[in-house]
Amino acid sequence: MNGFDFLGQTVRAHRIQGTAGLLAILGVLPVSASEPLYVKNLSPVAGLIGLPSQRDAQTTPSGQMAAALYSSVANDYVNESSDTEFLNLDGETLRVALELRYGLAENWDVQLEVPWLQQSGGELDGAIDDWHDFWGMSDGGRSDVPRDILDYEYTSPAGGFSLQDDTSGMGDISLSLNHVFYQDESSAVSLALGYKFGTGDEDEFLGSGADDAFIALRFSGAQMSNLPLTWHGQAGYLHAGDSNLFDGFQEQNLWFAGLAVDWQFAQRWSLIAQLDGHAAPLDSSLAGVGDDAVMATLGTRWYFAPHWSMDFNFVEDIRVATAPDVTFQASLRYRPES
16 A cells, blocks of 8 residues: 555544534434424414314323424415306415324324414415416416405305404314324224314304314335335324314215325425325315315425424415415424434
């Protein structure tokens, strides 16, 4: 070995040692388990029903607490009519939710979610109109109506609803129990039972005014290859309680399902793609409230400190009108060690 080879190897060794030491100081080793994105359909109708978002099938370790803060803003415009029905959903929904999970015992946890909502005319109409114009996309007629107004209205022979004034306040609180009944080195399957309490004011579109109950089967597992992928899925059934707001035209037996893939492409970063769907919330011939919803979400997750992460994502209604035109979301999560 000549002097130059020896010097090169020495420099590389010091670089490797220095990098390892820096990584240890910064705490950039894996800090959190994979988790689907938090996605809710914030359509003024579907958003009031207790459909659960996807979550990791794994439960929080016994005796430990996990927490998350979710924020979402959704802009909606739907205008439809038939011989017997009329629907106009024009407005913006801001939703902030605090979620707490506590490990009751091995493979058992309980989850509490407390949301706050605001229904308003919003401020995104202009930006969305400009986006449609830039790409030459159809805007569904939203550019023909005044911007940044609130107007929720539905009429039918069975009844209807209406909201034109801005509102804000506590939404419907939900509680669920989760149990992992199958687990191996790379995957887990769990069962969840949940209940949504009608704590939000239905007249102000902050809640449905009824209690809902659901059951969900969830799966999480690593890709069966060398790829750094983790898959998540859920399927379930929800029984919606009797809502005075939707009395006479409400669907009460609803399915929901979802699939997500988490690609950890760097030490601190993940890219997550997700599909979510659910049954139509109302018995209606109009797509905005009477068709099954399908949403696609793309987001990124930043593990910025041990046990802490942030999500940034947007949601599109790939089945047009069944969900808001666009939803922007940001989440802050804390997860204890597994």
